[in-house]
Amino acid sequence: MEGEGERWVPERYAAYWINHSSRKVIRLHELRLRPLGLSMANAAVLLTLAEGGPMSQKDLTRLARVEQPTMAEMLSRMERDGLVCRQRNPRDRRGSLFSVTDLARSRLDLVREALVQGERDALSGLTAEETEQLIRLLRRVAGNVDQAAAPLQSPERKG
Amino acid sequence: MEGEGERWVPERYAAYWINHSSRKVIRLHELRLRPLGLSMANAAVLLTLAEGGPMSQKDLTRLARVEQPTMAEMLSRMERDGLVCRQRNPRDRRGSLFSVTDLARSRLDLVREALVQGERDALSGLTAEETEQLIRLLRRVAGNVDQAAAPLQSPERKG
DNA sequence: AACAGGTGCATAGGACGCTATGCAACGGGC
């Protein structure tokens, strides 16, 4: 009864698969990173910081493309766990500059290896062209969403 | 110094774009669903429940592909918000059967519309073939990750 | 120098995802 061709099937939606594969990929990465005391999100911050020298929370926020409080809490946890340290910025006393600790630096190679291995696992069986196509399509989706969200969140429509 | 061609650039990783576009898509959907008192995750549960009749937490967990405590808390919040109600299962007193409330049922059409519109926004400019290709690639990624994760989380390797 | 607006960050509060763990109800073997 009630035409089953119209039932709501999540598997038909790209949004569902983006969301689902994202959680899967994060879980896989964390299986490898947990023994190092890291997760996928803070591993990315760590590498950014290790290779970009001391930088502010604002810079890290922009590079990771997350909101400011997200990065603030992440850095707070990472400082608690001895992965990063903050030093006062003499040029602007509102914020600090963050650096990687020696402890974290000693694990960088393993972190990079874990991320690369996770990426390799996720893309196993995909040709280079398919991988590029996947990234290209996701970039377009992200851009589309930005376009669509802008007028919804700031109802100011400039004349 | 230290060859800048090898610096760690997140944008080169499919994992990064999957994660990033996932957060973007969720945020867009929630912009539209918040006025309805819903979010992307519980909207999906609501539609599943509305069209699949009364069902157990276990069924919903399987259909949404999340872990059991995730669904338990989601249903608890949805019950608190008057979206679903639980009735004792006479066949098995360990669990309950969940149904959609009249309040939630009255919003189903708007919910479906919001999800469809979000999907349309996200895929704007993509051809039908590109959309299918995107979904196909993400399904393969999800399958790959399952394959790769299995031996990592259960170190029992059957002879 | 003083004030006003802007900027960088911290905090509160909540949703959603996970792992780990425990309990109560079921069900099969004796």
Added chain:
DNA sequence: GCCCGTTGCATAGCGTCCTATGCACCTGTT
């Protein structure tokens, strides 16, 4: 009927993400 392993949920604890809000510091104007 009783025991024991299995199953369905609940709970605790945490990480990551968000919005909303407030404060301290900077900076340009006067």
